[in-house]
Amino acid sequence: MILSWKAPIYYNDKLTGSYDKERGSYETAGSNFDYLDLLQGAPFPSGMDKPPVHFVCPRERLLKYDCLWLLGEVPLVSARLAEFLAGAAGQDVELLAPACIMAGGEPVEQPFYIVNAAQQVQTVDLERSIAERDDKGNIIYFTSRFFRDDAMAPRQVARDAQSGDLLISSELAGLMKAGRFKGDKKLGFYRAEGRWEEALE
Structure with a gap:
C-alpha cells in the first residue's frame, strides 16, 4: 500500500x-534557495544554498519531536530519525542539514535534517482516478486518486509526479511507527487512495 506522508x-x-x-516565509533573503526544488522528486541542486530554518x-518545545514540518509539506527530522531513514531508505532520500535552525529566536545546536525525496514516480492510475482539468486537459488536482500497487517498488520514499505529494511505503511507515518516533499530532501518514484517512496511527 502507498501512503502519503504529510x-x-x-x-x-x-x-x-x-x-x-519572517514567519511564513517561503524564501530566504540573499539566497538562491527555492523550496519548490524540494517538491520535484530529484536530487537537491548542487549549486543551491541550503536554507536557514x-x-x-x-x-x-522543538526538541521534543523527531518529525516536524517546513512550509510546502517538507519534513524536518531529528538525528535519530535521520539515521533510521538513511539505513532503511538511503537510496531514496537526501538528508540535508539546514544552514542554521532557530527556534523562538535562539539557535538550535542539536542536528535536524531536511528530508528530500530524490526520486519521482508515476503512481496514479489515471483510468480509475477522477481529476479536475484545465481547458487544455492538464490535471489541476485530483478529487479521487487510485494508485498502481507496484508503482513505488522498490522505492520506499518518493514524490508523486502528478501532485508532488510525498509518498511512503506502508512497510517503512510501519517501521517508523514501531520505532516510536514522535511528531506533533502523530507522524502524518495517510491513505493516499480515494479520500484522505489516517493510517497506522
Missing part, C-alpha cells in the same frame, strides 16, 4: 518552520 491535520502552526526570520516555538 503534516498531520490540526498540526500546530508554531511548529511549522519557515525559510527566513526558523520556528516560532521555543527551542525546548
Whole structure:
C-alpha cells in the first residue's frame, strides 16, 4: 500500500518552520534557495544554498519531536530519525542539514535534517482516478486518486509526479511507527487512495 506522508491535520502552526526570520516565509533573503526544488522528486541542486530554518516555538518545545514540518509539506527530522531513514531508505532520500535552525529566536545546536525525496514516480492510475482539468486537459488536482500497487517498488520514499505529494511505503511507515518516533499530532501518514484517512496511527 502507498501512503502519503504529510503534516498531520490540526498540526500546530508554531511548529511549522519557515525559510527566513519572517514567519511564513517561503524564501530566504540573499539566497538562491527555492523550496519548490524540494517538491520535484530529484536530487537537491548542487549549486543551491541550503536554507536557514526558523520556528516560532521555543527551542525546548522543538526538541521534543523527531518529525516536524517546513512550509510546502517538507519534513524536518531529528538525528535519530535521520539515521533510521538513511539505513532503511538511503537510496531514496537526501538528508540535508539546514544552514542554521532557530527556534523562538535562539539557535538550535542539536542536528535536524531536511528530508528530500530524490526520486519521482508515476503512481496514479489515471483510468480509475477522477481529476479536475484545465481547458487544455492538464490535471489541476485530483478529487479521487487510485494508485498502481507496484508503482513505488522498490522505492520506499518518493514524490508523486502528478501532485508532488510525498509518498511512503506502508512497510517503512510501519517501521517508523514501531520505532516510536514522535511528531506533533502523530507522524502524518495517510491513505493516499480515494479520500484522505489516517493510517497506522
